[in-house]
Amino acid sequence: MISLSRILAQTLPPLPRWRAQVLLSTIRSLHQRANPVERNCNICGLNDLFRPIGWPLRPEAMCPQCGSLERHRLLKLWLDENRECIAGKRILHFAPEAAISKLVRPLAKEYVTADIARGRDLQLNIEKIDLPDESYDVILCSHILEHVDDRAALAEIHRVLVGGGVALLMIPVVEGWANTYENLAITEPNEREIHFGQEDHVRYFGSDFRDRIRRAGFDLEEFTAEGAIVVKHGLLRGEKLFIAARR
Numbered sequence: 001m002i003s004l005s006r007i008l009a010q011t012l013p014p015l016p017r018w019r020a021q022v023l024l025s026t027i028r029s030l031h032q033r034a035n036p037v038e039r040n041c042n043i044c045g046l047n048d049l050f051r052p053i054g055w056p057l058r059p060e061a062m063c064p065q066c067g068s069l070e071r072h073r074l075l076k077l078w079l080d081e082n083r084e085c086i087a088g089k090r091i092l093h094f095a096p097e098a099a100i101s102k103l104v105r106p107l108a109k110e111y112v113t114a115d116i117a118r119g120r121d122l123q124l125n126i127e128k129i130d131l132p133d134e135s136y137d138v139i140l141c142s143h144i145l146e147h148v149d150d151r152a153a154l155a156e157i158h159r160v161l162v163g164g165g166v167a168l169l170m171i172p173v174v175e176g177w178a179n180t181y182e183n184l185a186i187t188e189p190n191e192r193e194i195h196f197g198q199e200d201h202v203r204y205f206g207s208d209f210r211d212r213i214r215r216a217g218f219d220l221e222e223f224t225a226e227g228a229i230v231v232k233h234g235l236l237r238g239e240k241l242f243i244a245a246r247r
């Protein structure tokens with residue numbers, strides 16, 4: 001029988017030792033683990049095997065039809081129970097994800113997309129939003145705050161929301177940490193990947209993320225999914241949606 005390492009050596013360009021070890025361990029694990037099962041995408045309705053994405057690799061994360069990720073399907077679960085939060089509202093969506101846009105746009109009174117790069121309805125810096133006070137009812141902001149000055153961004157989100165308006169916030173959180181990990185000495189992309197999980201992340205939030213939201217002037221609720229529905233829709237265990245209502 002030909003060994004895995006021999007196959008790899010014949011089919012791949014030479015890999016640094018550590019990467020080769022990761023590859024070998026991954027292939028061995030794939031032989032040992034239970035087979036993947038079909039998941040249900042609650043956004044597009046597809047029942048199929050989900051695709052791997054990310055680093056560390058999340059083997060069943062992405063719907064192959066609509067591209068939804070775990071966090072998008074979690075948000076959809078919340079929206080199913082809280083449609084009135086979106087329906088008929090003026091909505092600003094930062095760094096819009098296509099799967100979420102498709103859900104929200106038809107329900108909104110006004111739906112505007114924004115990004116720091118060009119190509120959306122508005123080109124906006126979330127740390128200094130060039131919009132009048134109290135101009136939107138809902139702001140969607142998923143996986144952005146770990147890239148930017150979150151204090152400035154939360155203050156700006158607060159300013160642009162109407163009183164009682166809602167920010168739907170998602171971030172990667174290390175729930176076991178009391179304190180967010182920031183380190184101004186870490187500036188190089190390689191170092192950031194090691195310290196913060198991605199080359200353009202500037203921190204790992206701990207559970208004190210909640211304090212940061214409240215200090216910015218919001219009341220906070222949280223939503224997560226538990227049990228079999230996590231398996232059904234291929235969700236991340238314990239992932240949270242933060243629902244921040246402007247005081």
Ligand SMILES: [Zn+2]
Pocket residue numbers: 041042043044045046063064065066067068
């Ligand atoms: Zn889908």
